[in-house]
Amino acid sequence: MKTLDEFVVLFAEQLDETDPSNVTAQTKFRDLEEWSSLLALSLISMVDEEFDVTLKGDDVKNSETIEDVYNIIVSKK
Amino acid sequence: MTGASSGIGQGCALMAAQMGAKVIVCGRNEERLKETISQLPGEGHSSFAGELTDQTVIEKLVAEIPSLDGVVFSAGISMTAPFTFSTREKFDKVFDVNFFSPIEILRLLVKKKKLVNGASVVFISSVGGNFGFSVGNGIYGASKAALNSMARLCSLELAPKKIRVNSICPGMVVTPLVEGFSENITQEAIQKDMDFYPLKRYGRPEDIAGGVVYLLSEAASWVTGQAICIDGGITAY
Numbered sequence: 001m002k003t004l005d006e007f008v009v010l011f012a013e014q015l016d017e018t019d020p021s022n023v024t025a026q027t028k029f030r031d032l033e034e035w036s037s038l039l040a041l042s043l044i045s046m047v048d049e050e051f052d053v054t055l056k057g058d059d060v061k062n063s064e065t066i067e068d069v070y071n072i073i074v075s076k077k
Numbered sequence: 078m079t080g081a082s083s084g085i086g087q088g089c090a091l092m093a094a095q096m097g098a099k100v101i102v103c104g105r106n107e108e109r110l111k112e113t114i115s116q117l118p119g120e121g122h123s124s125f126a127g128e129l130t131d132q133t134v135i136e137k138l139v140a141e142i143p144s145l146d147g148v149v150f151s152a153g154i155s156m157t158a159p160f161t162f163s164t165r166e167k168f169d170k171v172f173d174v175n176f177f178s179p180i181e182i183l184r185l186l187v188k189k190k191k192l193v194n195g196a197s198v199v200f201i202s203s204v205g206g207n208f209g210f211s212v213g214n215g216i217y218g219a220s221k222a223a224l225n226s227m228a229r230l231c232s233l234e235l236a237p238k239k240i241r242v243n244s245i246c247p248g249m250v251v252t253p254l255v256e257g258f259s260e261n262i263t264q265e266a267i268q269k270d271m272d273f274y275p276l277k278r279y280g281r282p283e284d285i286a287g288g289v290v291y292l293l294s295e296a297a298s299w300v301t302g303q304a305i306c307i308d309g310g311i312t313a314y
Contacts, residue, residue, distance in 0.1 A: 037266070038159060041213040044261055045162035057262040 001077060002050060007070045010050055014042045025067040030060075047073060078102055079129060079152040079179065082109035084252030085201055086151030088282025089289045093149075094119050096290055101125060101142055104152070129182065130173045139185040144193050147293040148186065150179035151201040155257040157213045168216050175220035180227055192240055197293045200228045200244040201285070207246055207304060208312040213261065221246075225304050232302030241301040245288050248308030250280035275310030284309075 002010070004025055012020035017034040029035060044055045047069075053076045055069070063069045078093070080086035081102035090100050094117035102110050103125045110124035125141065127134040129152060156171045158164075179200060186192050202225050205211065206218020225244050232242040249255055249270070259267055271279055288307045291297050306312050 037262070038212040041157060041261060042159045042162065045158050049162065054260075056260050057266065058264065061263045061265070 001074075004067060004070050007073070008066055010046055011043070011066050011069075014039060014046060023066070025070070026065050028064055029066055029069075030064070043069070051077065053077060078149045079182070080104060080201070081151065082106055082113050084151070084254055085247065085250055085282045085285045086149070087113055088286040089149050089151060089201075090117060092283060092286035092290050093147075093293065094122065096294070098147070098293070099123075101145075103127070103129065103138065105129075129178045132181070135178070135182055135185060139182065139189050139191060142191060144191055145186065145196060146193055147197045147199070148183070148192070149199045149201070149289055149293070150182070152178065153201065153254060155254050156216045157258055157261045158216060159213050160215055163216050168219075171216050171220050172223070175217070176223045176227075179224070183231065187235060187238070187240070192238070195239045195298075196241070197297065198228075198231070198235075198240060198242040199289050199292045200224050200242075201289075202228070202244040202246045202304065204246045204248050204306055204308050204312055208306060208308075209248075214258075228304070229302050236301060241292070241297065243292050243297075243301060243303045243305065245285060245292070246304050246306045246308065247280055247285050248274065248306070248311045250282060250285060252282060255279070273311070274308075275313060278309060280307065280309060 008023060008025050012023040018032055040060050043060060047053050047055050051073050053073050059072050078086050078090045078100055081090045082104035090102050090113060094100050099121040101123050102113050104110050105128055107126040110126055114122050114124055125138055129135060154171060154174045156167055158167055203221040205214050206222040207225050228242050228244040235242055285307055288305055
């Protein structure tokens with residue numbers, strides 16, 4: 001399974017306006033200016049593709065940081 | 078009726094039986110079909126269990142069933158994926174069920190003369206992809222747009238046989254299929270979406286069944302080639 005660092009890179013790839021160098025495991029992604037429902041769907045699709053894990057909308061909403069999302073993926077693996 | 082063991086299809090089977098129809102319920106799960114039949118008033122209902130995306134199963138279905146006065150295609154699956162994640166694999170999965178299966182069943186029903194003169198064909202389509210677009214709904218919407226396109230075309234080509242072909246385009250109806258969509262969004266977003274509907278609620282299977290029974294009936298004998306929205310007013314904006 002991919003590491004947290006690899007997940008952070010994959011996460012940053014979904015973003016359009018945020019400099020990837022500013023994205024870390026501790027980034028509070030829902031506070032990003034560009035965060036949107038479309039990005040939430042992209043995150044769910046990316047996780048499905050890369051980890052074969054199905055995240056729910058509420059999993060994303062209940063996560064604060066990127067690491068929180070990664071931990072949910074780990075728990076579902 | 079395809080997709081008759083749950084959701085809109087089950088609601089349609091129930092209302093059609095209440096109006097006196099003998100219903101052949103089709104679906105994948107024999108047990109669920111039997112349970113559906115047990116809920117139908119009246120006599121003479123039957124079931125056909127099988128994977129209706131499988132060509133040999135479709136041929137078996139068409140060979141086995143008697144002549145039909147009406148057919149309702151309600152089997153469908155959902156898919157949420159942003160465009161950049163909309164792979165051919167996902168398109169194929171959704172189009173096989175939502176588009177190719179009903180179209181092939183109808184083709185063979187007509188070709189094998191299993192639809193009586195004056196028969197009515199109803200496709201359960203969607204507002205999505207036809208009258209309304211939302212992010213992540215591309216594949217599903219495209220499958221339903223393709224369905225509406227063929228429904229309208231078939232209304233012309235089958236008119237000489239006095240076969241009417243229409244589609245019903247529901248808004249969000251509370252069914253197992255919509256639960257599939259809902260998993261990707263939050264409860265909060267669902268409530269917000271529901272509040273956006275002029276009639277302030279999602280649909281129920283019987284809301285759709287009313288329109289289906291109308292199209293099946295003689296009351297709609299001059300109606301063909303239409304895509305009728307039953308949607309709580311969402312496309313009125």
